[in-house]
Each structure stands twice: as structure tokens, then as C-alpha cells.
Amino acid sequence: MEFISGILQPYKEIVGSAAGIVTIGQFLSGAVMCKDIYKNKSTIGTPSMPFIGGIVIGTLMLKYSLMLADTAMLVVNFAAVFLNVLYLSFYFIYSNNKMDEIYKPLSYGVALVGILLTYTSWEDPTLVEYRYSIITTVLLLLLIGSPLIEVNEIVRTKDSSSIPFPITFMGTICSTLWLLYAIILLNNFMVFQNIVGLILSAVQLVLCFKYPKKQHKKRS
Template structure:
């Protein structure tokens, strides 16, 4: 690992810059989901979790950026919060069951934000950065892997349309770049975090290619 890190050192700034740009670009991948919603005039088959979860994680990461006093991180996560609010509002317009799809998960998300921000106010400052960062990382990985909760149903129905392909593809690209950056820095926490996230994204992408929505719809028409 150390040998690889040394070999990649000349590319440190380039990898970091590209990872930052791709991360911001990832936030706009939700536009493709909104396009599908608008075309179908319905949210059927499209979960709200990527948007609501993105908003929750964005707010929590905003707090983390303030803890780290990182201006660049602050701007990135502020952009994530604003965009996910817009995506959620768009989702709301076309939602058929707003209580289940919007209000219920959003209330859980707001409660989680309140709890963690409250925790951040009383935790020891010397421990806050590591512990809060660990909590947010776990939540982020849970959000990334959330579509796999329906793994049995995906395999049984041969339909992976519940997995948001644009977000997952961009997520895989982002985590791969940050993984390389973590290797360059020899940051174990960053390496483990992005390696797990990358595996989760790759598994979901494999499912998307194995069970594409278009194939399911074609099969149904043939029947």
C-alpha cells in the first residue's frame, strides 16, 4: 500500500481536484430521476430515499464541515442540501402517497438530524471530530446500500428499477476516486470508508445490468 501511495504522489492534486468536481457533478444526477418522474407523471417505482436521505446526510455533513472548519467541504455540502430540497419538492408534486413517500421518512430524517446535532453540542471537543465523523460515515454507507434491502424482491422479480442507476453510477465513480486519494494520503479511515461504499455501488450496478427495467417491461409485453 505504501509503495502504491508513493507511486501515486505526483498525481495527488489532480486526483483530489477531479474527485471534487465529480462529487459536485454527482449531486446533479438526481435530475435524471426527476426527468423520469416528469415523463411518467408519477413517482411509481422511484424511491424518495435518495433525495430525503441526501438532504439528511447533507445537513449532517454541513455540521461536520463546520467542525473541521473546511470551507470547500462546506460549499459542497451546502450545494447537496439545496439540490436535494429541490429534488424532494419536485418528487412531492408527483407523489401519489405523500404521507408514506415524503412526510414519514422526512420526519424520521429531521428527528435524526436533531438528535445528532444535539449530540454534537455536548460531546467532548477532543472526541467530537472522530466520533461524529464515524457516525455520519455509517449513515452514509447505510444510505448508499439501502436499495439492497429489497435484494430478494429484485432477484425474484428480475427487476432492479428500484436502484437509482444515475446516482449509483456517479457514486461508484466518486468513491473510486476518493479511494485512490485516500491511498495517496495513506488515510486508513478514508480507504475503508470508500472501499465499502464502492463495493456497495458495484453490487447495485451489477444488479442493474442483470435485471434492467426495460427487459422486465419487454417480458411483460410478450406475455
Template sequence: MESLSESLQPYKETVGSIASIVTIGQFFSGAFICRDIYKKKRTDGISAMPFIGGTVMYVKFKNKWEEVYRPSLRGVGLIAALFTYMAWEDPTKVEYRYGLIVTILMLLLMGAPLMEVKEILQKKDASNIPFPIVFAGFFVSMLWLLYGIILMNEFMIVCLWKLIQ
């Protein structure tokens, strides 16, 4: 692994920049799903979790408001808890622990579509899987895995490797 890292060192800045740009582009992958919601005028069968975790929620066509408010309140609570933790914890420990927390949260966010697997298998219909979000998440994960290998960053390598397996 170290020889691979050494051979990729000349590309470190390029890979990091591309991964950053593609990550920002990934935030817009939900626009395709928003377009579908707008066309259908309904959100039936579409999980709100990818939107709550990654971008501002558009709720104009949401029929059940509690499906938006409850996860939003949980998200705000989690963010408040993380900021409180960062202010309270010893700065020498925050980088490692916060990195672990954020990595786990990103894995959960990217795996959110998998929460629908049971229903998909029962109905034998995968049309509810948000393909643009899943594809963008996979592509971004691959870029960050490559960047993690270049940096020999254990969080990025182990977590992202487990994600794509």
C-alpha cells in the same frame, strides 16, 4: 500500500479537487430519475431515500404523501441529533466519531437501492434501480478511495474498500 501512497503524492491536490467536483456532480444524478418521474407523472417503484439523503425532494407527483413526510421527519431528527452531539461532545473526540458516523450514513445512503433487491429478484425486473445514482455513487467512491490511499486515511480506505467489494 504506503509505496502506492508515496508515488501518488504529486497528484494529491488534483485527485482531491476532482473527487470534490465529481461529488457535487453526483448530487445532480437524481435529475435523470426526476425526468422519468415527470414523464410518467408517477413515482411508483422509485424509492425516495436517495433524494431525501442527497437533495431537496420534489413531491409534485407523489401520490402517497406519508412516503415523503415520514422519511423526511426521520432525516430532520437525525440531523438534529448529530448537531446536538457535536455541540455536546468533547471536540477532541468529535472528529473521529463524527467521521465514523458520517461514513456509515453515506454507505447506507449509497446502498439504499439495495433495499429493493428482494422485489427485483421476485419480479425479475431491475428497471427500478436508479442506475444514474448507483453509477455516480460508485465512481465517486472510487475517487475518494484513491484520495484516501494517497492520504493513508483509514476511514476512507476501509469503508470505501468494503463498499466497492
């Protein structure tokens, strides 16, 4: 890895800037999903988890940004929370099953945020930053891979509607760029994080191309 890092070192700023821009692009990709919802006048075939998960992870990462006193991370994650709140509000308008699609998963997310923020208040200050980073990384990877929970159903119905293609596509590019950046920095933790994220996103992209999203009829 040191050899590759040496080759890429002159491009550190370019790779870092590109990764940041694509990350913001990934946040904006939720607008494409909202466009589909508006077009169909229904949320059928569009999961709410990317938006709810974005709010939860963004909130937790805001706390991590405060721990690190990192202004750039703070701005990025504030934008993530703000945009996903807007997307979820739009989703709410067209949802026909608000209890299962919004209320229940959102209540679980709020509870999780409450528990983890409480944890940070009593954990040993010398350990909390490292342990909290591990927790948020695991949750982020679970969010990225969550559509794969329905992989059997996707294969059975030959329909990848449960996979948010715009977010997954941008996430694949994002993970690739951050992986390159992690290699440049020789940060093994970031390398592992983005390799797993890249694999999870790539598998979902394969499913999207193999089993294209089907059109769903609006409920009466």
C-alpha cells in the same frame, strides 16, 4: 499501500480535483431521476430515499464542515442539501403517496438530525469530532447500501427499479476516485470508507445490468 501511494503521489492534485468534480456530478445526477418522473408524470418505480437521505446526510456533513472549519466541504455539502431539497420538492409534486414516500421518511430524517446535532452540543469537545465522523460515515454507507434491503424483491421480480441508477453509477466512480485519493494521503479511515462504498455501489450496478428497470404504469 505505501508503494501505490508513492506511484500516485505526482497525480495528487489531478485525482483530488477529479474526485471533487465527480462528487458535484453525483449531486446533479438526481436531475436525471427527476426527468424520468416528469416523463412518466409519476414517482412509481423511483424511490424518494436518495433525496431525503441526501438532505439528511448533507445537513449532518454541514455540521462536520463547521467543526473542521473547512470552507470547501461547507460549499459542497450546502450544494448537496440545496439540490436535494429541489429534487424532493419536484418529487412531491408527482407523488401519489406522500405519506409513505415523503412525510414518514422525512420526519424520521429530521428526528435523526435533531438527535445528532443535540449530541454534538454536549459531547466532550476533544472526542466529538472523531466520534461524529464515525457516525456520519456509518449513516452514509447505510444510505448508499439502502437499495440492497430489497435485493430479494429485486431478484424475485427481476426488476431493479428501486435502485437509483444515475446516482449509483456516479457514486461508483466517485468512490473509486476518493479511494485513490485516500491511498495517496495514506488515510486508512478514508480508504476503508471508500472501499465499502465502492463495493456497495458495484453490487447495485451489477443488479441494475442483470435486472433492467421495468416500465411502470402510472396510477389512475
